[in-house]
Amino acid sequence: MKFRDMISMSFANLFHRRVRTVLTVMGVVIGTCAIIVMLSLGFGMRQSMEDLMKSMGDLTVITVYGSGSDSSEGLDDSALKDLRKLPEAAAITPVYFLDSSCVAVNCRKYQFQGMIYGVAMDTLEKFGYEAETGSLPESDFKNTDILFGSQSAYSFCDTSRKSNNYVEPIPNKNGELPKPFVDLTKNRFTLSVNLPEDSTARNKEEKLRVLGTLKEDFSRNPSPSSCIFMDYAYAKELREKYNKLNKVKGSSDFYDQIILKMNSIDVVPEAVQKITDLGYQSYSMESQRNEVEKQLRTVQLILGGLGAISLLVAALGITNTMVMSIYERTREIGIIKVLGCVVWNIRAMFLMEAGAIGFLGGAAGIGISYGISAFLNSLAAQMSASGGGGIFAMGGKISIIPIWLIFGSIAFSTLIGIISGILPANRAMKISALTAIKQE
Amino acid sequence: MNIISIRDIRKVYHIGTEKVVALGRISLSVAQGEICCILGTSGSGKSTLLNIMAGLERPSRGNVVIGGTDVTRYNEKQWALFRQKNIGFIFQSYDLLPTMTALENVAMPLAFRGMDKEIRTRKAVKMLRAVRLGNRMLHRPTQMSGGQQQRVGIARAFVARPRLIFADEPTGNLDSKTGREVMELMVSMARKYRETLIIVTHDPEIAKYAGRVIKIHDGSKISDERNTEAMGTKEES
Incomplete structure (x- = not known):
């Protein structure tokens, strides 16, 4: 028997029992919709999570902390040397933290109160920092060259006043920001190491050269906001000087962090492993993302499972329909056997019928899923426009249907149909022609 | 030349612990082109004989x-x-597939053989015309009378030009007038195409159309007679 003839016989049967076929197909439609919509919600969630991650930090950056209870313990120059040996690192910088208790950056009577980060100034560009005014340092820079963060102007405190000594960067009614005490690009700034309070010695002031200000970017670490960036060797020198003057015990050799920028996301897990092997603790958005991904996968599995349950019910529906159909057509099957239809043709026809139910259900299910998905997205858009929606609406879409899911679900529903048809088809095949034609 | 010959056929059914002998050592041969009627009452074993053939x-014993x-x-x-x-095969209750038109039903045995649609449609059309249903080709079984359905059934049995055609109570579901028409058609078709036809029936009226009548009772052959004055022969001459 020709394949085409078997197909046309199968479809004739499906068409002959229209109502039942439509009802069974509807079961599959609901099952397919459930799976697709559930999975698309998972994909939407993943997408917004990923967008969120990207806005939170660079995925190719690894931050290394020291081992032991004191997190800076161990990150000295030899550690820096070790880490420099890592392949695939595009840039590496130590980060040395200083604050206003240690050094004072002054402009007239105003004193800087933010963080001072000692970094490898020539790597800033590679780490993705951008200059808002001025320019990022090239290889030739002096110790006293600094960069301000974008909000640093508001971190200056009026030392002559006890209260109300800051300008807050809060826009007024017209949406204009108040003028800060200092102008980062025009004013002159000096730096001095703090002395003990009882000291009578005079602060030795150094003139600073402002190379520029950095553009705000919260995805960077350290974020170029209310801070000063300077060369790490100079920062270390300042700390040493402070320790000596204030008779502080302890080493100034240790960096607070060492930050690596990798060539690509793919090498991050490997690099993290190597860093761990060297005995350092590290943090990367990538490993963070892996954690989130794991959780998302669980969520997706649960969602998909819910959908799968309804498809399972649909599969039982197909089997039921096919079994019913066999009971009704027992005599018919007997007749075609008597007329010379070979048994595997009978089985093939039943499998085709079941597969066609699955296929039609899958195809219709995709169409309807697209509708549901569009509806959910428009709902989410409305919610986020009115301020609700939470993290779901961050990416704009809460339901995403990738192309592969379309083909996948059609193939899957067809397969489910065929599998559901196996039992009835075998049953049909085994019907004895004699008993079938004896039946009225 | 014998187209079919059965030898010493015996059929025993086991129902529980009891043995029921449906056929006890039956032998018969049917020659090419013969129209043969197996006549017997219900329970005589005639249907079992047909099923075995x-x-x-x-069969429990014997050869076909x-x-x-x-x-x-x-x-x-x-x-x-x-x-x-x-x-x-021609069935008592016609047994056309309800999903198909008369034409498709007739062409079906050819489809099982894997014949091309074009060729089998041509053959089926020819056969439907032979049973005088040229104007009902695209009707479905439900749109036809019993007599018409049985004529489609006859066309379906003849279309593949088999060596042997079995008819199981072919007029059992028809009124006597339609039954006669169907019988006449069937017999004349068999003569026309030189087909061997074996009809199984309980109706002595049907037997009158056959050239040979074999009577069966309680699983045994009780008579085997030639009928030189078979009805329907006139038409052919």
């Missing part, structure tokens, strides 16, 4: 030879392939 049932081939030990698949080529 058509390969739907296996069709066209020189011993088909007694054929399995289901072999029988299916054998029936495709060699056997036509």
Whole structure:
């Protein structure tokens, strides 16, 4: 028997029992919709999570902390040397933290109160920092060259006043920001190491050269906001000087962090492993993302499972329909056997019928899923426009249907149909022609 | 030449612990082109005999030879392939497939053989015209009367030009007038195409159309007579 003839016989049967076929197909439609919509919600969630991650930090950056209870313990120059040996690192910088208790950056009577980060100034560009005014340092820079963060102007405190000594960067009614005490690009700034309070010695002031200000970017670490960036060797020198003057015990050799920028996301897990092997603790958005991904996968599995349950019910529906159909057509099957239809043709026809139910259900299910998905997205858009929606609406879409899911679900529903048809088809095949034609 | 010959056929059913002998040592041969009627009351074993000859049932003992081939030990698949080529069937309740038109029903046995649609449609059209249903080709079984349906059934049995056609109570569901028409048609078709026809019936009226009548009672052959004045022969001459 020709394949085409078997197909046309199968479809004739499906068409002959229209109502039942439509009802069974509807079961599959609901099952397919459930799976697709559930999975698309998972994909939407993943997408917004990923967008969120990207806005939170660079995925190719690894931050290394020291081992032991004191997190800076161990990150000295030899550690820096070790880490420099890592392949695939595009840039590496130590980060040395200083604050206003240690050094004072002054402009007239105003004193800087933010963080001072000692970094490898020539790597800033590679780490993705951008200059808002001025320019990022090239290889030739002096110790006293600094960069301000974008909000640093508001971190200056009026030392002559006890209260109300800051300008807050809060826009007024017209949406204009108040003028800060200092102008980062025009004013002159000096730096001095703090002395003990009882000291009578005079602060030795150094003139600073402002190379520029950095553009705000919260995805960077350290974020170029209310801070000063300077060369790490100079920062270390300042700390040493402070320790000596204030008779502080302890080493100034240790960096607070060492930050690596990798060539690509793919090498991050490997690099993290190597860093761990060297005995350092590290943090990367990538490993963070892996954690989130794991959780998302669980969520997706649960969602998909819910959908799968309804498809399972649909599969039982197909089997039921096919079994019913066999009971009704027992005599018919007997007749075609008597007329010379070979048994595997009978089985093939039943499998085709079941597969066609699955296929039609899958195809219709995709169409309807697209509708549901569009509806959910428009709902989410409305919610986020009115301020609700939470993290779901961050990416704009809460339901995403990738192309592969379309083909996948059609193939899957067809397969489910065929599998559901196996039992009835075998049953049909085994019907004895004699008993079938004896039946009225 | 004998198209079918059965030898010492015996069929015993085991119902519980009881043995029921349906057929006890029956032998008969039917020649090519013969129209043969197996006549018997209900329970005489005539249907069992038909089932055995058509390969739907296996005899407990004995042989079935069709066209020189011993088909007694054929399995289901072999029988299916054998029936495709060699056997036509006419049923009491017509048994056309409700999903198909008259034309498709007639062409179906050819489709089982894997014949191209074009060729089989041409053959089916020819056969439907032969049973005078040229104007009902695209009707479905539900749109036709019993007599018309049985004529489609006859066309379906003849279309593949088998060596042997079995008819199981072909007029059982028809009124006597339509029954006569159908019988006349069937017999004249068999003569026209030189087909061997074996009719199984309980109705002595039907037997009048056959050239040979074999009476069966309680699983045994009780008579085997030639009927030289078979009805329907006039038309052919």
